[in-house]
Amino acid sequence: MRRLAFSLLMGGAAHTLVCWLILQWGFFRGGATVFYALFGTIWAGHLGLLLFARTGLNRRLNNPAMTEPVMIWCILTLLASALYLDQGRLAVMAFFFAILHQGVFRVRRRQVARAAALAVAGYALVLLYLNARGDLAQPLLEAGQWLLFSLVTLAMVLLASEITTIRLRLRERNGQLAELLERIQDLAVKDELTGLYSRRHAMELLAKACGQARRGAFLLAVGFVDLDHFKRINDRHGHLFGDQVLVRFAELTRRYLGDKDMAARLGGEEFLIMLPVMDMEQALTSVERLMSALRAQRFMAAPALEVTASVGLTVVGHGESPDEVLVRADRLLYQAKAAGRDRIITAGPP
Numbered sequence: 275m276r277r278l279a280f281s282l283l284m285g286g287a288a289h290t291l292v293c294w295l296i297l298q299w300g301f302f303r304g305g306a307t308v309f310y311a312l313f314g315t316i317w318a319g320h321l322g323l324l325l326f327a328r329t330g331l332n333r334r335l336n337n338p339a340m341t342e343p344v345m346i347w348c349i350l351t352l353l354a355s356a357l358y359l360d361q362g363r364l365a366v367m368a369f370f371f372a373i374l375h376q377g378v379f380r381v382r383r384r385q386v387a388r389a390a391a392l393a394v395a396g397y398a399l400v401l402l403y404l405n406a407r408g409d410l411a412q413p414l415l416e417a418g419q420w421l422l423f424s425l426v427t428l429a430m431v432l433l434a435s436e437i438t439t440i441r442l443r444l445r446e447r448n449g450q451l452a453e454l455l456e457r458i459q460d461l462a463v464k465d466e467l468t469g470l471y472s473r474r475h476a477m478e479l480l481a482k483a484c485g486q487a488r489r490g491a492f493l494l495a496v497g498f499v500d501l502d503h504f505k506r507i508n509d510r511h512g513h514l515f516g517d518q519v520l521v522r523f524a525e526l527t528r529r530y531l532g533d534k535d536m537a538a539r540l541g542g543e544e545f546l547i548m549l550p551v552m553d554m555e556q557a558l559t560s561v562e563r564l565m566s567a568l569r570a571q572r573f574m575a576a577p578a579l580e581v582t583a584s585v586g587l588t589v590v591g592h593g594e595s596p597d598e599v600l601v602r603a604d605r606l607l608y609q610a611k612a613a614g615r616d617r618i619i620t621a622g623p624p
């Protein structure tokens with residue numbers, strides 16, 4: 275919007291000023307009446323375009339920046355004023371290069387060529403029309419100026435084409451770099467197999483969350499989850515199938531845990547979950563729901579298999595360090611395993 279306003283207001287003011295000077299020097303055919311009628315219309319158009327963008331109606335267009343329509347409108351205003359000039363026509367048409375400059379970085383090569391063709395052909399039609407009416411004082415000079423204008427325009431279009439090629443290549447490279455960066459960031463914080471957070475990142479998040487929970491911002495539940503008899507699953511159905519089970523569990527955490535909850539794979543078949551909660555009961559309900567979903571999973575390659583997990587679940591106590599919380603959750607998990615697996619053992623802070 276700011277760019278559009280700048281182009282239309284500054285470009286329009288410069289165009290008006292040059293034509294007004296030509297009017298003062300007596301070379302504007304039709305005099306002040308035609309000048310004010312013409313520039314009144316031109317400014318109504320400029321302000322109409324600005325109003326259109328200001329009200330947000332442009333967002334409904336395919337290209338909300340409206341670069342091409344604005345370029346075409348501005349070229350038409352130059353051509354319209356060129357019709358009334360007895361002198362200085364080339365100076366006015368030269369504003370086209372400023373219009374082109376505005377468009378080069380924003381529109382496609384085809385659109386630049388279209389705008390250039392409109393300017394060159396429009397300029398030629400203006401001259402032919404004036405010549406037919408006998409209003410062209412120096413036809414040869416005007417034709418020479420048109421030729422010069424056309425050659426410079428051609429050079430500009432070729433340059434614009436080069437710039438567009440470089441711009442597109444840069445955009446492609448930027449896209450590739452952004453993708454690479456995202457992948458590097460993912461590798462640093464995510465577990466490759468499951469897409470859950472990695473152990474290192476989980477520890478960083480836990481330290482941060484413990485700090486916030488300590489300040490009383492919320493209550494944080496921390497759970498150690500360990501799939502039961504995973505070695506047996508691997509041995510019976512193969513390592514690849516074991517991987518599928520891990521991925522399925524990760525999917526379930528994404529589906530059953532809330533937006534503010536977090537799940538990480540600490541390694542092997544061991545996971546950490548963190549849930550900001552109101553109380554332990556809420557945490558227990560969430561984890562029970564996740565465990566039921568895991569138990570209900572069926573696998574094509576092993577239809578009779580029921581995967582379960584043991585969980586040690588606790589909440590972060592006032593002033594507790596992440597290590598203290600992890601040790602307690604680990605101890606609870608051990609108790610769950612010892613008590614026969616497929617269960618959640620909970621305990622609050624000491």
Ligand SMILES: Nc1nc2c(ncn2[C@@H]2O[C@H](COP(=O)(O)OP(=O)(O)OP(=O)(O)O)[C@@H](O)[C@H]2O)c(=O)[nH]1
Binds near residue numbers: 500512543
């Ligand atoms: N498929 C697969 N298996 C893994 C991966 N990482 C570790 N494991 C296996 O996970 C198994 C873990 O076995 P254990 O630590 O003995 O535990 P468990 O068999 O689950 O027994 P409990 O925990 O006591 O119920 C081992 O056989 C590891 O080889 C992995 O990325 N993919």
